Every structure is written in C-alpha cells, then in structure tokens.
Amino acid sequence: MDEKSKKSLFRACFFALMATSFGFMLRAMLITEWGVEFNLTKTQMGEIMGVGLWPFAVSIVLFSLIIDKIGYGRAMAIGFICHISSLVITLFANGYWMLYMGTFIFALGNGTIEATINPAVTTMFPNEKTKWINKLHAGWPAGMVVGGIMAISMGELMKWQYKIAIILIPMLIYGFLMLNKKFPVQERLAAGVSYRDMLKELGILGALIIISLIVFEVGNFFSLSLTVEIVLIILFTGVFGIYTRVPGQPIFIILLLIMFPLSTAELGTDSWIVDLMANEMRNLHLQPGWILVYTALIMTIARYFAGPVIEKLKPSGLLIFSSAIAAAGLFFLSMATGIMVFIAATIYGFAKSYLWPTMIGIVGERFPKGGALTLNVTTGVGMMAVGIVGAVFLGFAQDKGIDNNIANYDRANQTSLQAKYISVEKNSIFGTYQTLDIARFEKAPVHEREIIENSMFEAKKEALKTVAVLPVIMLVSFLGLFLYFKKKGGYKQVEIN
Template sequence: MNSTPIITVNTAADEQGKKMLFWGCFIALTATAFGFVFRAFIMAQWGVQFGLSKTQQGEIFGVGFWPFGISIVFFSLIIDKIGYKKSMIFAFACHLLSVVITIFANGYWMLFAGTFLFALGNGAVEAVVNPVVATMFPKEKTKWLNILHAGWPAGMVVGGLLGIFMINQQFPWQLIIGFILLPAFTYGWIIMKRNFPVNERVKAGVSYLQMLEEVGVLGALIIAALCAFQLGSLFQWPLTVSIIITLVMTGIFGYFVRSLGRPLFILLLVIMIPLATTELGTDSWITELMTPAMKQIGFQGGWVLIYTSIIMALLRLYAGPIVHKLSPIGLLVISSLIAVVGLVFLSYSAGFMIVIAATIYALGKTFFWPTMLGVVSEQFPKGGALAINFTGAVGMMGVGVIGAVILGFVQDKQLDQNLATYDQKNNTTLHTDYLTAPKTGIFGTYKALDAQKIALAPAQAVEQINIVENNAKKSALRTVAIFPAGMFVCYLLLFFYFKSKGGYKPVQIYKNVALPQEVD
C-alpha cells in the first residue's frame, strides 16, 4: 500500500488567496517600517516634551530592537504548533496596542512600553512571513523572499514621505503615530480572511526533533549566547551570569537534540553577524555623512533615508531575473564586493560624491538579508520555520550585541587617533581637553568625547571637534569594509563548493507535487 501523502493541486481560488496572503505579509512589513521611521522623526520632539535625556531616548530606540529578536526566537519554536494566523493576530494586537499606548503616553515609561510592544509585534511578523512565503513559493524562495522584503524599504519610503510632510505642516506627533494604523489595519483585515499554508516541513512529515537537529547544538549555542548577552546588557547583570545562562540553555537543548547541527547552516548563521552589521550597523553613519551634502542642495536629511530605501525597494521587487541569472550565492558574492567598494568610496567622498558613494553601497547591501534567508530555506527545508527565523534572529541580535559595539569601538578609536594627530598639526589641545579618561570595553580600551566638557567648550573648539569627528567616521568606514570583504571570501568559497557539486540547487522535500493551501 502506497503511504505517500496525497497532495492536492491548488485551484484558481487558492492561487488568488495565495497572492492576497503574500501581499498581506508584504504590508505587515511596511507597518513595521512605519513604526521605525516615525519614531526616528519625532524622538527629538519627545525629548523636549517629556524631558527625556539622550540616554532615555537611546533606551527607547534600543527597546525597538532587542524584543524583536527574543520574539522571533520564541515564535520559531512554537509557531508550527499554534499556527501562523494566531501568531499574526498576536502581532496585530501588539501593533494596535502599541499605537494606543504611545498616543496617550505621558512620559518615559509609556513611550518605552509602546515601543516594546511594537518590537514584539515586529518579531512575530518576521517569524510568520518568512516561512509562509518560503512555503507558498517552494521553487522560487529566494526570488519571493526578496520581493517580500521590499516591504521594509517601501514602508520607509512611504512612511518617510508622510513623516516629512506632516512634520513640515506641524501635525501633532500623536497624529503621525496614528498613521501606523493604516498598514496595520490593512494587513489585519487581509490575514483575517486568509487561509495559511501548512509549512512544507510539517507537510512532508519531518518531525519537530528533526527540525531541531538541523539547527543543532552549535546553532542553539549561538542563539542562546546572543539572547543571554542581549538581556545581560539590558539588566546589567555580570558577564558570568550570561555565560551560565548560555551554557544551561544550550545544555538542555543538546540533551534532547544530540546533534551538532548542519555545518553549512552554522556557517551561514555566523556570516549573518557581519552581514547585519554591514547592512544595519552602518546605516546611521551613512545618513549622517550624506546630510550635510543634502543640505547644500536644499533638502532635509530625511531624504537620505528615502533615497536609499527607494533603491532597495525597486531592486528587491525585480530580484527574480537577477537571482535567476546569478544564482543566490553568486548574487551574494557580487553584492559583498560592491558593498566593499561602496564603503571605501564613501570614506573618501565629499560633497555630492557622497550621494554617488552611498548609491553604490545601497546597491551592495540590497540583497543581503532576503537572499540569505532564501539560501537557508532552500538548503535546509527540514529546518522549517526554525532555521529561517533563527537566521534572521542571529542577524538582528548579532548587530545589537556584537556589531553595534564594534562599530562604536572603531569610531571611538579612530576619533582618539585623529584628535591626537590634529593637535600635533595645529598646536591645539583638543585631545587632552575634551576626551574622557580611558574606558574598557569588550574589545579593549578607548577614549570617548566628554559631552559635559564639549557643552561648555568655545564655539571654535566645537567646530574643530565636529570636523575631526566627521573625518573619523569616514575613516572608520574603511575599517567597517572588512566585514563585507570577509563575507566576499566566504561566499566565494561557497560558490566553488556548490560548483563542485554540480551547481547551486535548492533542496526539495517534495518532488513533482504542489503544496496545498490549508487552514491552520
């Protein structure tokens, strides 16, 4: 008796439902972008209205990121049990409640809570949309994941344009935040009426334990360490506590799974840390560098974000032919090389040439994130939602725990060196007068600008420091270029690895059958 499961072919109605579900996922990502860009635009206004210090503003910004990683890890472990629709309903509820709390905020803690809930919702969205789209398009995962992730930059463009218009027209910030409800209610309405697919891993009969084995102890170690150190940074507990928590979590996982994980998957997880640092970590630097040039031609600094987001959105929407021509690994090889050129070019650019350099960098970083998710999903379909979502979680938490710290350390060290050189050439004492005493970080000792002393400094000294600081940031970009350079080497080795095996080919659990559209 044939035990092969009977798989029904999608009808025209199923195809229409699949398209609507895809666009629901797309719009959900635009909602996450709306929240990010609106908060970035009005944070200074919150600081004045609620008397927030720069530290408090930074904490509100920070809580917009780390709960995302915690949320996506949690849902990855249970999402096949509770269902995709329930997870998206949770995301919608978080987004809705976040907007309400933020609009009625009366101080720091309500703003903090609203941002926290929004980040939780963002993590749930990401935990759903990636495996859902990979399951709906099993033969074109990388293409459709790139199109899906055009939703983020598209949301940045639309949200950025709305934000600039409303700020120029002096709209109340509560109304600006309220516009998040437009994409939120849209995706909420779509998902309520849709049937979600059963993950291909589940449909193929791959057990939960087999999914965990794909990730393995080493994959769990990476995730556990990032989670523990992220929470340790938040709650300021000792390093030893983070290490103990990491070992306990990994030990429990290893006791049940008893697999180190797939070596290629572990390598891709490790690569996600410099990838996320290259893509997300340097964005703030590029925006700051381009802002003076944009002001010279009469534009606000916010247009920088819109400009680079337009490039990313358009390229991701038309990623299909590019992926088909180059293969996912080939695309990552070329993207890494372009990113190196863009960062180095940017470090030497001035005036309008900064725009050109940033364009090259944007071309390089566009395909990184969704293509990596596509490669993981195509090579490890037995890993299901866990493998693809752990990859995104490592990227997001990696840039917070490791990448952002490295970028800050490099910038501080470069500023220290540049101020000393400036003093020697110009017979000044900026290095002695305006830097702090040596501080110790996880990457070594460094000195930073003393904000209190600078606040009391003469205008001429502040201007000199700003010039040196901008040059330090640009010089540091050459150091940051090491990350995509290392990625280029890794991807090139992977390219030859797949070539030795007959070329890059997605791994398919099902062959010659179509996955159905089913209710959770």
C-alpha cells in the same frame, strides 16, 4: 491553496512587513533629534537603535518553536498588540528608558510578524523560494520609503511625536488585511517531518550561536554577571544537545556566522546612515533622511524584480556579486562629497538589496526540514548580531573617533579641548570610553565648537570606512560556498516529500 488565495495572503504579508520597517525608518530619522532633546550620547543612541533589533531575534526564535502549535493568525494578532503598545509608550517618552522600552516592544512585534510571514511565503511558493522571499522583503524598504517621505514632508519644525504617530497608518492597514486570512500548512508539517528532525537541522552548534546571543543581550539588560550568563548558555545548549544529539548542518552553521558581518553592513549602517551623512546632505540643501529613502527605493525595486537576476546568477553567485559591490559602495560613500554622495549611495543601495533575502531563500531551499525554525533563526541571528554588536559598534566607533581626533588636535595645537569637552565616562559592550559632554559643548565658544564639529564629521566618515571591511569578509565566505556547491555539481534546491 489556489493562486488567488496565495496572492491575497502574500499582499497581507507584504504590508505587514512594510509596517515593521516604518518604525525602523522613523527611529533612524528621529534618533539625532532624540539625542539633542534627551541629552543622549552616541553610544546611547546606538543602544536605542540596537534594541530595535535584538528583541526581534528573541521573539522570532521563540515563536518559530511554537508557531505551528498556536497558529499563524494568533501570532499576527500578538504582533499587532505589541506595535500599538509600543507607539503609546514612545509618544509619552520623557528620556532614554522610555525610548528604549518603546523600541524594545516594537521589536518584539516585528519578530512575531516575521516569524509568521517567512515560512508562510516559502510554503506558498515552494519552487521559487528565493524569488518570492526577495519579493516579500521588498516590503521592508518600501515601508522605509513611504514612511520616510511622509516624515520628511512634515518638515523639520514639526514635533517628533507627530512624526512617530504615522506608524499607526500601516499598522491599521495590515491589521485589516490579515482579518480572516487562512494560512497554508507549513511544508515541513505537510511532508511529515517531525519536530525533533526540525531541531536537528539547527543542531547543537546552531543552538549555541543563537542561545549565546540571546543570553548575552538579555543578561546585559538584567545586569547578570558573566558567570551566570555562561552557566545559562551551557544549561540551555546542553538540554538542546541532549534532545537532538547532532551538531547541526555544517553549511547552515556557516550561513549563520556570515549573518554577523552581513547584518551589520546592511542594517547597522542603515541605523546610522542619516546621522553619518547629515553634513553632506545639508551641504546639498537636502533633508538628511533623503539618503535613507533613496537607498530604500533602490532596494524596493531591486528586490521586487529580483527573479531574472536570481535565475541568471543563482543564489550563490548573487551573494558573491552583491558583497563585492557593497564593499566598493560603502568605501566610496565614506569619501563622497556633494552629488557624488548619491552616486555612491546608488551603488551601495543596489548591492545590499539582495543580501538578506537571498540568505533566507538559500536556507529555505537547502534546509526545508528545518521549517520555520531554520528560516527564522537565520533572520534572528542577523538581527541579534546587529542589535548587540553592529549598531552599537558604529556609535562606539564614532565616539572613539571624536575622542582621538580631538586628542590629535590638542597635541598639534597645544590646546586642552579633550580634557575640557570629552569628559563624560560611559560603558558599553566594547568597554569604558570617554564621550562628549553635550551640555558643555553647547555653551562652548564658536571657534571651539567648529573644531569639535569637524572632529565629529571626520569620525562619521571613518566609521563608514571601518564597516566597508565587512562585505569583504562576506565575499571571501561566499566564494568558498560557491566552490563547495560547484564541487557538489552546482547549487540545487533540496526537495522533501
């Protein structure tokens, strides 16, 4: 494959990834409006944002198992059909379930697309995988920037249906660019690595992680009992184990586990950042969506020009640096007011830029025998973790924070606002909780509304402080990996022939 063909295919992959983030960005900007129009709780809003992530993981993993058989072009066509179908359902949504299903189908399309583009790019640029994966994943924040600016420019009075419809623009662009494109033979196949050897890189432990995540979330969707879920996990993992008979690569398993806090710190926070920082942005007389656009712009630039940074720090050193700065940025963001919000967002945006694509790059460089599977399972675990746990956790933390803050106010002032307004019982993966009765809240006297709104504002800040702990966990983990590689003579890319 000549250089011109490589660059042409890379551009098509880049715009396809931009299209996937358009949907994420617009849903993040519209989730608060949907909450008001359809009387959604914070946790239901979190579930809608979450379902934009975990079906992605299901499709990216399943297509990784068969993509070398069905072809990369066909996979892209399936992703395109999912995107168009999702848009139609969302435009005609009349409540929680249609919003949920529209987001679900869009996520399936996203996973199909990324199952294709990640292995395609690492195959085209085998000697600079982390650099080009960072460049490719600049397409994600680039789509957020373009989509966000377009939606904001339409104004707050514009109906949300018109805003969500602009997703059609990048869909049609990548659909056109992908026409008649030829994909390279994936490096695993070119090197003659067997299908079973690819599965062995994942191993029994890796399969246990991703199968458990898929079964628990799909089981939640179909209301399966815990016993049935456990039986399914044992069955699927057992079959995989009988076929592969190896536990998997230890370092790869560690990287999969690190994806839990990493994905929540990045995508989980992105899912809620507009809602979390809405009050501070309005105090600056700015549309809240600008905070997400701003951090996405920083990510786009940082990722696209990541080459010199990767060369200087090496992938393992870059992850240590990014984790430390991300922890500081999130904590700073939880306390920032006024113009300091943008300074904190700058730190946070820069730090989180390199985490996700560098993790994928390391997997591609260290475990090339895993082909599309190990690359995409890494992404799948991250998306699944934030979809099942991360986004819902941030929503749950806010609901609980509001409940606790109002209870504290009642005790201090001998009032009964908690019993009066925090009266709707809901269920989530974190258990039963009491949430705000929105209909009653909207009819509350002005002074009681102000008290509750202040409690909601403080709960949002507290949620950001909570998530700031996650990059600290990542930092400790990456320091351990750095010492491991140092003991082995330094970080080196593994070659297969």
